[in-house]
Amino acid sequence: MVHKTVIKARYAETDQMGVIHHSVYPIWFEEARTQFIKESGITYGQFERDGVMMPVTDLTVKYIQPAHFEDEVTVETRITRVSYSRIFFSYRVMLGDKVLTTGTTSHGFVSSDTFKPVNIKKTFPQFFEQVSSFVEE
Amino acid sequence: MVHKTVIKARYAETDQMGVIHHSVYPIWFEEARTQFIKESGITYGQFERDGVMMPVTDLTVKYIQPAHFEDEVTVETRITRVSYSRIFFSYRVMLGDKVLTTGTTSHGFVSSDTFKPVNIKKTFPQFFEQVSSFVEE
Amino acid sequence: MVHKTVIKARYAETDQMGVIHHSVYPIWFEEARTQFIKESGITYGQFERDGVMMPVTDLTVKYIQPAHFEDEVTVETRITRVSYSRIFFSYRVMLGDKVLTTGTTSHGFVSSDTFKPVNIKKTFPQFFEQVSSFVEE
Amino acid sequence: MVHKTVIKARYAETDQMGVIHHSVYPIWFEEARTQFIKESGITYGQFERDGVMMPVTDLTVKYIQPAHFEDEVTVETRITRVSYSRIFFSYRVMLGDKVLTTGTTSHGFVSSDTFKPVNIKKTFPQFFEQVSSFVEE
Secondary structure, three states: OOEEEEEEOOHHHEOOOOOEOHHHHHHHHHHHHHHHHHOOOOOHHHHHHOOEEOOEEEEEEEEOOOOOOOOEEEEEEEEEEEOOOEEEEEEEEEEOOEEEEEEEEEEEOEEOOOOOEOOHHHHOHHHHHHHHHHOOO | OOEEEEEEOOHHHEOOOOOEOHHHHHHHHHHHHHHHHHOOOOOHHHHHHOOEEOOEEEEEEEEOOOOOOOOEEEEEEEEEEEOOOEEEEEEEEEEOOEEEEEEEEEEEOEEOOOOOEOOHHHHOHHHHHHHHHHOOO | OOEEEEEEOOHHHEOOOOOEOHHHHHHHHHHHHHHHHHOOOOOHHHHHHOOEEOOEEEEEEEEOOOOOOOOEEEEEEEEEEEOOOEEEEEEEEEEOOEEEEEEEEEEEOEEOOOOOEOOHHHHOHHHHHHHHHHOOO | OOEEEEEEOOHHHEOOOOOEOHHHHHHHHHHHHHHHHHOOOOOHHHHHHOOEEOOEEEEEEEEOOOOOOOOEEEEEEEEEEEOOOEEEEEEEEEEOOEEEEEEEEEEEOEEOOOOOEOOHHHHOHHHHHHHHHHOOO
8 A cells, every 4th residue: 555645835844955955755654654654543642641662763765856935746655564572654745747766664663661672452442453454665 | 241252154954045044043043042041050950960951032133244154253142130030141142342133031940840939049049149140231 | 714724634644742833823824814815816837836935924723622543623814904915814623613723824826037026916917806805894 | 984073962952751852863964064065165055056956855863762852962974975966965973983863865066046957067166076086985
């Protein structure tokens, strides 16, 4: 399944090159990921209130063409793999049919108290099943 | 007492006007304030660990001249008033002897659990006394 | 006229107090202002391409209640005054019928080459008229 | 050669997990890279004024341990490769002797007018030589 999130590029996100600063894309990825997770029937906020966090452990970004102020980009998000302890996303930032940026993130499921790994399959079986059904390779 | 903090303007802080984006100054003020508070013998981090927070309740900024990438600015910070429940700061961002920006913030002391006001004079008497001695009108 | 822009609070915009960081509101104001200006029939981007910029000269923010991650807030924006050389906005950030934050910005119209004032009434008469009709006191 | 830049983690850079948000590290990398380039006898600002930009084309980050507010981290930066048209950096963010984060960026040299590749060996021979002498594998 491919999830799509539309994001409007903000003025504050530009830099003096006249383009969206490269550090903004991880934030757009996060926004897209949050929306995607919501479709599993659980919000990221609920997740945290139940004591589970999903910190980023790896990030890659490939910058192909720049985005500009007022661009309405679509972030296409895929879950490429999920296990009891980890989840992997891939992203494509599109402007119309142009690919501006691609990227990936991986995440561990950890307890918000101890920062220790949490077995998501046991603690959130419904979430795990739902998210597993979203996986696309 | 005037406290001085040197800050180097970052590339990511520029916008497509070629200057430091106006939303960056409240962050520089915060950085300067954090350094200033440290001189009272307590760090802002300790403060929070002891269950007290100091959220901003009012902010004003006056933009006189823009800062640019790689500028090394000096933020001059003053505490203009402190009471058992509130504290007021004023700021001047200087580039050499040019005033780029001025501003003010006010803050309440609140409990991090309840977000209710905390009497700082009672709970942190030493901090209160130290900070009171810094006040400059 | 009151313009309304809906903004979803991002995870990256939170801080360790568990609320949206106070430096984020000027960015939300800017986003709301950009949308509002668009209704005058001119985008802020076009504006800049025609050599006119609208830098912020004054900013005030009053923080009443915090916003949280995943909140969908509505920024209500008013133009409170416009002259040949300056424009004034006021903002209210609402969560349902709760006022979270209020604020104001003022701006000068300046040339992007010289940073000198531009007479907007002469250079963009249609924009000036449209925006004047939006003014609400 | 290993270049070292000390950076103090800002409050505004924290998120509601209580740690520095993952999107901040690319900004710290950029700050470190800017300082490193300065040692070649040219500032990044001069570079841009001479019509050359160095946009990021690839970014990777590996998050090992979180940084916290008020941490004074050291970013260790290496240039791992440079050619007439591209440059590659690697980074390690250290807190004392703990590795918090590692990462890499690659960049193209392009004209700020045309966004086309620039032969840096020809246009900035001294910079090219200096930077080449910094390469460490």
